[in-house]
Amino acid sequence: MTIKNPYLSMDTFTCVRCGLVVSRQAPEGRPRNHCPSCLHSQHTADTDCQSRMIPISIAVLRNGDWMLIHRCTRCDELTSNPISGDDNQLILVRMAVRPLAQPPFPLEAFGDL
Amino acid sequence: MPRRHPVRGVPQRAKDKRRDNPGDAFRCVGCRLDVPFHAPGTAHRNHCPNCLTSLHVDGRIPGDRRARCRGRMVALSLSVRPDGEWMIIHSCLACDELSANRVAGDDNALVLLRMALRPFGARLPQRALLAL
Ligand SMILES: [Zn+2]
Ligand SMILES: [Zn+2]
Ligand SMILES: [Zn+2]
Ligand SMILES: [Zn+2]
Numbered sequence: 422m423t424i425k426n427p428y429l430s431m432d433t434f435t436c437v438r439c440g441l442v443v444s445r446q447a448p449e450g451r452p453r454n455h456c457p458s459c460l461h462s463q464h465t466a467d468t469d470c471q472s473r474m475i476p477i478s479i480a481v482l483r484n485g486d487w488m489l490i491h492r493c494t495r496c497d498e499l500t501s502n503p504i505s506g507d508d509n510q511l512i513l514v515r516m517a518v519r520p521l522a523q524p525p526f527p528l529e530a531f532g533d534l
Numbered sequence: 535m536p537r538r539h540p541v542r543g544v545p546q547r548a549k550d551k552r553r554d555n556p557g558d559a560f561r562c563v564g565c566r567l568d569v570p571f572h573a574p575g576t577a578h579r580n581h582c583p584n585c586l587t588s589l590h591v592d593g594r595i596p597g598d599r600r601a602r603c604r605g606r607m608v609a610l611s612l613s614v615r616p617d618g619e620w621m622i623i624h625s626c627l628a629c630d631e632l633s634a635n636r637v638a639g640d641d642n643a644l645v646l647l648r649m650a651l652r653p654f655g656a657r658l659p660q661r662a663l664l665a666l
Contacts, residue, residue: 477634478623480611481652490611490623490632497594499623499632501610517653520612524650525620526643 437463437473447505455489457507464493466500474500479517487513562587563606576638581609581622583640586649588633590626596635603629612650620646 433442436456447453455462455476464470472495480488480501488501489508504513521528559570564587571579578597581588586609593600605628613621613634620637637646 478611478613478621479653480623480625481655485655487653490613492634499634501625501632519614520620520650523614523618523620524647525637526646528647531644531647 434463436461448507449505451503451505453505454502455491455508457505458509460489460509460512462491462500462502464496464498464500468496468498470496470498472496476512476516479513487517489513560589563589564608573638573640576640579638580635581607581624581638581641583638584642584645586622586641586645588624588635590628590631592633596633601631603631605629607633609645609649611652612646622646622649 432446433444434454435442436459438461439456439459441456441458443453443456445452445454447457454465455474460476462474462476464472464474470493472493474491474493476489477492477499478490480490482488487504489504491500491502492498493500558572559568561568562582562585564582565585567582567584569579569582569584573579573583580592580596588607588609590601590603590605590607591599603626605626607624607626609622610625610632611623613623615621621634622637622641624633624635626632
């Protein structure tokens with residue numbers, strides 16, 4: 422029999438992708454719902470879905486802050502969540518740069534933006 | 535604007551025959567442009583090719599027209615599918631719902647590019663980014 426520590430399960434979650442045990446509170450003091458290491462999440466908001474959500478896009482707020490867009494691998498629902506100071510910067514930047522690295526039109530035409 | 539790789543994969547199909555009615559266009563709620571539903575390389579067009587604004591009419595499936603909201607959807611960000619195709623993430627100003635939509639062949643390339651550069655603001659020289 423496993424005794425669940427109610428404080429542990431309330432304060433942390435286990436990443437559905439990489440297994441990291443993550444504090445539900447981000448360093449900024451905000452609640453968080455994605456893993457800071459692999460940036461994956463779980464579809465729990467207003468739903469019984471519970472499936473894995475993958476990070477697919479970086480959105481930018483008016484104040485310049487980055488938001489992370491997740492897509493549910495089962496129901497395709499999209500969600501938007503703030504990033505945290507300890508989120509994996511390499512994955513974030515890679516995702517932000519990706520459209521520019523794979524443009525559907527030649528970027529050279531815009532050399533003088 | 536010439537496309538480096540034309541849209542790949544399954545060709546898009548017009549799912550809703552009602553869109554073939556006379557007056558086969560919609561007026562964009564963002565820039566008031568009259569937009570024909572049909573354009574080369576574009577089926578079930580759901581956003582304005584000029585300002586990329588859309589209307590919240592679809593549910594989960596693009597083209598299903600199951601949403602009652604009718605709110606204005608603005609282009610929020612870009613995502614790249616595993617096959618390399620760009621997707622526009624739209625956000626509804628009325629209900630906050632998000633949706634992902636394929637870039638159309640005649641979408642405004644400058645508006646798309648500005649959106650691709652948005653995450654970097656003034657932090658990186660845009661010239662360096664374009665040299666990627
Ligand atoms: Zn993880
Ligand atoms: Zn889901
Ligand atoms: Zn428009
Ligand atoms: Zn809406």
